[in-house]
Amino acid sequence: MNKIGEGLSCSSKSEVDGELVYIKTIEDVINLFDSASGKICIVDDAGITTLSPILSELVGTICTTGSAGSHLAIVSREFGIPCIMGIKLSIEDIASLNGKRVKITHDGKDNGILYLIK
């Protein structure tokens, strides 16, 4: 298991793993609609409120910006799923992570950690 990122753990502190899906547009949400179950979604800029319709199916959310007061963090808390905001990734090309199995853990303080499962 390789650590690939760390950010603010804004919601549930449970450990989860699942397939990572990189979401950029509402079309990506539509394509994921029937197969969102058990996935972890990562987004990297504004406009992410579009995740709301599939949030009840996801096991985790990640964003490269934002903080505890961002809309994505608020709705993730409502659904009780782990959420890492403002994650700093060691891998520059997020798209290369699309479809990979990842794990979210927490350091017991305020940080959430993202691992790539080999």
Add this chain to the structure above:
Amino acid sequence: MKYVEFLSEAKPLLNLFGGKGSNLIDLIRLGINVPPGFIVSTNSYNKFLGDSHLRDQINQILSIEYTQKDVLNISEKIKNLFQKSRIPQEIIYEIKDALYEIWERNPDKISFSVRSSANVEDSKEFSFAGQAESYLNNQTLEEILKSIKNCWISLFSPQALLYILQMQKKKKNEKKILIDLKMAVIVQQMVDSQISGVLFTVNVLNNSLNQMLINSTWGLGQTVTDSSIIPDLIILNKDPFEIMKIIIGKKEKKSVPNPKGSSTILVDNKPELQNKCSLNESELYDLYNLGVKLEEYFNYPQDIEWAIKDNILYTLQSRPITSLKLNK
């Protein structure tokens, strides 16, 4: 007036002014500094839907089975219907009257924020509707009318249609709920803030009730809620007041009114401001006092949106923290 009511004169009525609107009316009655403005009530939305026969047309569109592949089309179709229909004159007259009253009191150029206020309490079943549409920096009557229509249209956004599909998947029959929702619209003087953000009266990271959490940045606050930057993060101790932790964000950009009007733009933040905490101790203390007051008044932890302009603190919204599981 029948369709429009000043915030300072209205009573908090969920069905007429929506959740957010009623909440602002409550805040004003409590003496909190809320930007002045008026609400276009759900009566206006109903009259518009009725006069333009949109209600029947939308019902017809939504009565046909659809899948996720259709939502962009359906949403676009409904949006076009709204845009082709005229807002009834009676409503426009009242909006105009209210605007002239505000303009008379303000010789300087002012702009308005236009925000949606659906008649549902903030809850996760309706987070698509509770998710406010905000249109900032409206200056003319035409811009304001257009933004009001956009707030109404947002009830039928692709996200909302997807949300309904998701509920159906879970065997809840919620199909007609979109047309049953009513939308009020809040038109307020926009605070062209130097600093803004959100304040939670508990630390939502660890649910500690004796701490508050603040996210803060330079410029308008939408960069905090829409995650286009990493704001500053501040944890306060509640009893007694103490600054426990400050984590400086990455505030490379800030949102400001578009000088050309009717929108906002993201501009580069001055380098010396990017790594400077956007709040000083006295501002933190003011926010702390606001948090204590609102939590006590509503008797529940609050999620507060605020803005500071020329050292004056404005409250833009206060709602219960929806994710807490408190033993009340």
